Amino acid sequence: MSKTPLKLSALIVGMALALSGCAASGEQASGKLQSLGDNEATLSLLGWPGYAEDGSNDPAYDWVTPFEKETGCQVTFKSYGTSDEALNLFKSGDYDVIAASGDATLRLIASGDVQPLNTDLIPSYADVYPFLKGQAWNTVDGETYGVPHGYGANLLMYNTEVVKPAPTSWDVVFDKASAYKGKVTAYDSPIYIADAALYLMKHNPDLGITNPYALDADQLAAAVDLLKAQKENVGEYWSDYLKSIDSFSTGNSVVGTTWQVIKNFMPEGSTVEAILPSEGATGWSDSWMVSSTTKSPNCAYAWLNYIDTPEANAAATEYFGEAPATPGACEFGSEGFCDSYHAGDEAYAAQIWYWTTPIAKCLDGRTDATCTDYSEWTTAWQEIKG
């Protein structure tokens, strides 16, 4: 298979998606690997920090070395800090495989940087939680582009001493936030607009929001207004989870959005609680994807299979602090690992709106409206922060 037609077809797919918003299914089949051959010598990975540990940070955490021994693929790993940095790095063409969150995956698919996967060649994929498969952030037009790594929800954390009665709704950070003026915290990223959209979806049905990642201009404006009002009460925004742990433990923040791992790492004796509010929550579900120009497709498939095997998946997701993608992982994690991240709890997972890149083609299926894309969300986010 020569490189050029692959790249070209991916590009055409991307352009087709961008321009018309619809691509004929089946056309991409030509890009899929049909069978596995011998493993190549090397494999280059790109992912969130802690997604591929080889023991060099802490000898206790090493799931890369066993993979190398098993497959003969020498792994190099590069970590990134934001989804956008990941996109820029991946576009360099130096990486065979990327672990991407839902706010990056569609952009990778659209730009043709990743190839569709033949899941038949990935045995461990069969055991992955069904509710993680075939989702908007990893599947386009029936083609699977990524295998799940793990997932988690953006929870509502509050200080039980200050926030009374115990909240059950996100209203404590929106409509009722003024009660905690200066001590509300929020996630510092344009994608946080979806949290406001989710709240409006439940509390302001007239706006007609059905998917917090599919907002037309009016809906975005409503979300922006809500967030501008919220800003008056925000003490600080966080993007570094250690910073969030710090503000909750000193009392500088008493209520706001959080990750499970933050709750888990709060110091002994902290009076905080993290809940999944009645509206549900936004969250992330990360996928491993293969570069459309990779020279090591066999090693890439081997890695995708390996990372969803129970032992490796348990090690990787527990290290990062998220729910595993495969039920078998719960056997290998430490005591209470799966419970604390609500792994496999389908009802819990159903309440999570996973991060998805907002694009002009409305993700909720509307065809009579143009949705706001990520760059508009970014501009809006800057204005919200003032």
Add this chain to the structure above:
Amino acid sequence: MSDGPVSVTLKGSDISAPKSFAHRVSSRLYASAKLRLRLLVSAPLLWLALVYVAALLALFVTAFWTMDSFTGEIRPDWNLDNFIQLFTNSLYQTVTLRTLGIALMVTVVDILIALPIAFFMAKVASPRMRGILVISILMPLWASYLVKAYAWRSVLSNEGILQWLLRPLGLDTPGYSLVGAALTLGYIWLPYVILPIYTGLEKVPQNILEASSDLGAKTWSTLRLIVFPMLLPAIAAGSIFAFSLTMGDYITINIVGGATQMLGNLVYTNVGIANNLPMAAAIAMIPIAIMFIYLSVIRKTGALDNL
């Protein structure tokens, strides 16, 4: 052929033969001071041109391009959209004014703190004490910027030392806010302001101060009429550090600034999140323009001539 011409040829080569190429280059260089100087400075100049001038130009040019918001590709089609945004969207004016305000505040506060400290070090302290002070002022420079910012995060927090100190006075910590950020930035850049002023003061001869006092000037007059004007270049140098470093900050404001943002954050957001390099380049032009004006003003006062 007769012997004559042959012997002449031999003679000619006899003279020129010992002069190697290197020898001739050396002779040429010895003779021309101008050529020597040109060769000497050409490498650094080339470096300067590439790294500074070319980078700035590239930045400027990029600011006129646009980014395809869907694919993230940068398209070099010339337009003024980014600059129109800068001038029409109140966001950029607000953030520019805020950044300028913080930078000026940090600069003024740093100079006010640095002057007495530097004066004490240079003119009052014993040599031993001076050594200790210089080291203790340099010491924080060896610590990471982030460590210092996070240390201030703890100082400014609700349970921090500042709150503990201020509570008996009926005051509260400024917390994570503009004031908190200005305090932290002021602390971080303080050594950069103290050191040039200290060096400047050391260059003020003791007998100049004695002469002023001898002629009847009280301490304050001496400071105002003699020390301050002589120190102006050093103060200007210090202020350039504090001002420009604050203008470009985006990390400290994130750590201790609470929910506010500065120009650096807008640049960072456009590069790191929006992947909109052209817009980031356009925003980056704002602090560059401000620094340009600032330096021109300082140049007008003649302070740079003495540096």
Add this chain to the structure above:
Amino acid sequence: MKETDSEVGILLENTPAISLRGLTKSFGSVHAVSNLDLDIASGEFFSMLGPSGSGKTTVLRMIAGFELPTAGTVVLDGTDVTKLAPFDRDVNTVFQDYALFGHMTVLENVAYGLRVRGIAKATRSKQAEEALEMVRLGGFGGRKPAELSGGQRQRVALARAIVVKPKVLLLDEPLGALDLKLREQMQIELKQLQRELAITFVFVTHDQEEALTLSDRIAVFNSGHIEQIGSPRELYEQPKTNFVAGFVGTTNIFDEDASALLFGKRIRSTMRPERIPVFEQPTQGARQGRVIEAIYLGSATRIHIKLDAGPTITALVRAGSDAEQQWHRDQVVQVDLDEKNLVKLETN
């Protein structure tokens, strides 16, 4: 010390311009000045002469107020100023390296003392211009100190100090940085200036010739104390100590043994070279010796002679005197060591 005091007392019937009593300055364990008493009369041109490190500059700095004494008092015109800051003392200083304010023009430099006294700009500019005229620098007011020569800077420093009309002007080796010709010219100007202003000058120098040229009285400093105070003539003709005799002019110093040998007295003594006549022919009462070195100085010839009796002496033969001739090495000569020219020195 007692002697010095009485001598000072005689001179000063009115209130002295400067009166130092028991003045002591220690830097750590080093005594820069120890227990010094000194009175300087009003209108006097007084020099403090001594080698570097003898304490003369330290005394000057204590009078100016730049150093506080470890012990003792500084009284200016009857007022105890020991603890006062320099700006509260009615004295002004001309510094060795001028200490001009480089960021100000010459006129601003000169007007500075008036400016800090709150004198209006027009008035102070006029007075500063007059002071500049006085030091023959009229029209230089607009320049910066860096644009002036050493001698001109010296004049600016002078003008700056005298414009505020102090009662006492302190000069700390003011001519040290100038070349010989300029120095001699400035010496004359300084003397004239002092006469015109009729104020007390206290002049610190290590140059004995300069001190002799300028001063009404000179104090010779050595290791933090005063060896002798007197007029230039007294110091030259009647040095009291070995140190003064050696430091002021050149001289022959005879220890007890040499004096006993040559004059039959067991004392320390000195005789100036120009007071020793040299003859070629044997002369009554003269001693014979051999020339070691004869140095032609233009206005005189200095001859080093090894006496047959043992000691080596120096004699100075003035040009134009009877004895002027070509002296040369190894020449046998006669010298007349007349006891009336012998000065007895104190044994410490």
